[in-house]
Amino acid sequence: MHRPEKPVVVVVGSLHYDVMIDAPHRPHKGETVTGYAWSPKFGGKGGNQAVSAARSGTEVRMVGAVGDDEFGRFLLAALEASSVDGTRIMRMAGMGSGMSVAITDTDGDYGAVIVSGANLHVDTVPLAEPSLWHHAKALILQNEIPDAVNLAAARAAKAAGVFVCLNAAPFRPLPDELATLVDILVVNAFEAEALGGLPVTDLPSAAESARALAIRFSCVVVTAGGEGVAAAECANDARIALPARPVEIVSTHGAGDSFVGALVAALVSGSSFAESLAEANEIAARHVSGLR
Numbered sequence: 001m002h003r004p005e006k007p008v009v010v011v012v013g014s015l016h017y018d019v020m021i022d023a024p025h026r027p028h029k030g031e032t033v034t035g036y037a038w039s040p041k042f043g044g045k046g047g048n049q050a051v052s053a054a055r056s057g058t059e060v061r062m063v064g065a066v067g068d069d070e071f072g073r074f075l076l077a078a079l080e081a082s083s084v085d086g087t088r089i090m091r092m093a094g095m096g097s098g099m100s101v102a103i104t105d106t107d108g109d110y111g112a113v114i115v116s117g118a119n120l121h122v123d124t125v126p127l128a129e130p131s132l133w134h135h136a137k138a139l140i141l142q143n144e145i146p147d148a149v150n151l152a153a154a155r156a157a158k159a160a161g162v163f164v165c166l167n168a169a170p171f172r173p174l175p176d177e178l179a180t181l182v183d184i185l186v187v188n189a190f191e192a193e194a195l196g197g198l199p200v201t202d203l204p205s206a207a208e209s210a211r212a213l214a215i216r217f218s219c220v221v222v223t224a225g226g227e228g229v230a231a232a233e234c235a236n237d238a239r240i241a242l243p244a245r246p247v248e249i250v251s252t253h254g255a256g257d258s259f260v261g262a263l264v265a266a267l268v269s270g271s272s273f274a275e276s277l278a279e280a281n282e283i284a285a286r287h288v289s290g291l292r
């Protein structure tokens with residue numbers, strides 16, 4: 001029987017082909033702006049978190065969907081290059097892959113449009129395959145695929161004895177049943193407040209917000225960008241607040257995904273919750289500074 005040498009993480013989630021554009025400013029109504037440069041980027045919260053967990057040394061199996069197009073081929077090749085098992089990712093005939101276009105202006109502010117495409121049609125059939133859960137220790141979910149798929153994945157994970165980490169991003173109301181199946185909730189400042197936490201302006205308020213959300217969830221992690229990260233009621237480390245590592249910022253894009261993948265990878269590798277949080281805080285800072 002196949003016994004993986006590395007701890008196994010399952011990611012069920014989104015894949016997007018990201019088009020990143022640098023321009024003097026974002027277009028106003030009816031305006032055409034001449035940009036400076038564009039580049040394609042592998043993306044989607046599911047894909048980014050899968051790659052981050054694999055980089056942290058875990059075996060990662062991903063369930064998702066891409067279109068039957070060039071962009072889907074790019075996304076699958078990128079997963080393979082990062083050693084993520086993408087054999088359960090459906091290629092949907094006659095459908096476009098998920099895509100986002102992000103325009104960053106000279107001040108570094110950006111605006112984006114996301115088209116979910118194939119991500120809205122992730123098949124739940126692979127979730128029932130015992131091979132998906134074989135030796136798995138964790139499931140990571142986000143909010144870029146339908147709730148019904150997240151729910152089916154969380155139920156299957158629980159049946160297999162696997163813990164569930166939900167990165168509730170982007171914000172949308174959380175179905176009650178899904179909330180009861182979540183072992184670790186990870187949210188940023190905006191999502192924390194939208195889910196009923198307190199407004200987050202700094203590290204102490206992130207800690208307060210995590211504590212407020214811990215009434216509903218057994219373990220809550222609130223990421224607070226350059227302020228750091230706070231957690232409440234996770235395992236035996238009831239309350240933790242860690243300042244962000246001071247780094248030169250190259251881009252904060254995807255910091256949250258880097259954090260989630262690294263956190264879960266550290267947990268399934270046997271680190272304590274406090275150690276895993278510190279490791280993820282460190283890795284996300286490296287991501288922000290362009291070193292990972």
Ligand SMILES: Nc1ncnc2c1ncn2[C@@H]1O[C@H](COP(=O)(O)OP(=O)(O)OP(=O)(O)O)[C@@H](O)[C@H]1O
Pocket residue numbers: 169188189222223224225226227228229244245246247249252253254255256257259280281282284285288
């Ligand atoms: N400026 C920064 N300096 C150091 N670390 C940072 C910085 N910004 C983010 N981080 C790290 O990344 C984590 C996640 O950041 P953040 O709260 O901005 O997530 P997010 O809003 O989900 O990000 P994104 O949507 O851009 O992926 C932080 O808790 C911190 O560990």
